[in-house]
Amino acid sequence: MKEFISNLLVQAANTLVEDTSSINIILERPKSAAHGDFSCNLAMMLAKPLRQNPRVIAEQLINAIPQNNQIAKIEVAGAGFINFYLAADAKHAVVKAILEAGDQYGQNQTGKGEKVQVEFVSANPTGPLHVGHGRGAAVGDCLSRLLAANGWDVTREFYYNDAGAQIDNLTISVLARAKGVSTNDISFPENGYRGEYIADIAKAFLAKETIVADDTEVTASGDLNDTESVRHFSVAYLRHEQDLDLRAFQIQFDVFSLESALYASGKVEDTVQSLIKSGHTYEEEGALWLRTTDFGDDKDRVMRKNEGGYTYFIPDVTYHLEKWNRGFIKVINEQGADHHSTITRVRAGLQALDIGIPKAWPDYVLHQMVTVMRGGEEVKLSKRAGSYVTLRDLIEEVGCDATRYFLAARKSDSQLIFDIDLARAQTNDNPVYYIQYAHARICSVLTQWEGEPSSLAAADLSALASSREAILMQKLSEFPDVVQQAASDLAPHMIANYLKECASELHSYYNDTKFLVDDTSTKLARMALITATRHILKNGLHLLGVSAPNNM
């Protein structure tokens, strides 16, 4: 419909201007129903080049628009807006379209089946996942679902930094606990991990337990002189813990990549050699540097430390080079904003390789900090992890649906306050239940109707003539635009906001109008409309990874 009107306007504009190719027709949905179903500011855009009053131009445009049966009325309003009022049939069309497409409605082929990788969570295997990782998980998973709905071939990936100094730190922390050193003791490693889970790992190691994580299996030697065994076992143990966290959050990954594998395969060394060959490196004070300042960084970065090891920067570049070589023209990295400084660095490293990787590749979505509140006070402690709130604590307390919704419903640029009391509330305060209730309500009515849902696509919809019904149909028709916009803006929160509005229109309609009436054609038309609404709510909730219960 949008395209249809757009074409009409281009035709009309052709009668006033010689070259319309540079004109970008913008059609918007007016906030107020008094302004029609679609609105266009074309006349105002043309006012300057034509040197005429916008309202006069608008009149001329309207006169030049060909007659058709889709549009009931066209008006000039305000400073020169052209408002379109759709004919009843045109409004009803969306209901039929939804009923025919069902679960597929809202999807499009913008991505043309091309490969996109979304990397998210990527927590170090040094502890359980915390709320911040949860936000990354919710946003990353929702982004993946959105991109898939837009026709992309999506790969979800988790990168484990299992090779750096933080793993040495983990190893000595577990060793200390295994030897009975208390975290308060002076001899406990200064920067060691102090959460209670470290003691659990130590205990499991001494008990020679076997851990299965992803595709690997590790059995503890139980020998405290065997540092390598402690290291492997601890990493496997925590990867397993994180797997459980992810399972509780109903997040699945297609690929787990390990930093250690990049070293083992010699790819890290290859990258170093390529960078040296590119001529952007130099040695100073015993270290090997990359001149990242040539590519927009504010200072050069160390590649190889003077004691010989590589900084994390090099495997990071290697990993992204791998992504490029695996054929991902589009890559989105979802990370916490506290890592934003790596963006320039990784991109600079890839530029230095000089192999034609675009300057702005890969894309990044950064999420800001999460603060958890309970009873009006900030929650900072967890029994398991000590100094931070774990994702699993949160899921256990408020449930998976509410946790996912709250973590994805805010613009990721904004800091987020997670109110546990609100998320737990099974009342009208809680937007998750509000949306799910709308869905359950529809299901309840459909059950009582006892009719055949598949017959509705052919129903006569002419009875849908009230303003409530018009508003609801208008809201439903926006869904495909929202799905497309949310994906192109990489903004999952738009789905959450849309669903709240959609649920609100349904609830208003429900309270205003009785659906199961005696008149058959009216009843069928209303069944068709609420069934269409149900599809939209279900499809939208699915994009968020939130369930759409039939009853609650």
Next chain:
RNA sequence: GCGCCUGUAGCUCAGCUGGAUAGAGUACCAGUUUCCGAAACUGGGGGUCGCAGGUUCGAUUCCUGUCAGGCGCACCA
């Protein structure tokens, strides 16, 4: 000091590539169930869009400056 993000109703937040009277939820006040689920709905009050300039027909939106908060500025990741 430098960089990134954020300042919109008492609180939590939307505001779609600049557009019509700046919206929603919550909280507060007043109403709605002989009728499909009241986990709902209807109405009301509540705003200098941090502040100051600039760009133009028009700025919450774009630019500059400034104030405030968060995060980051390692031969850690």
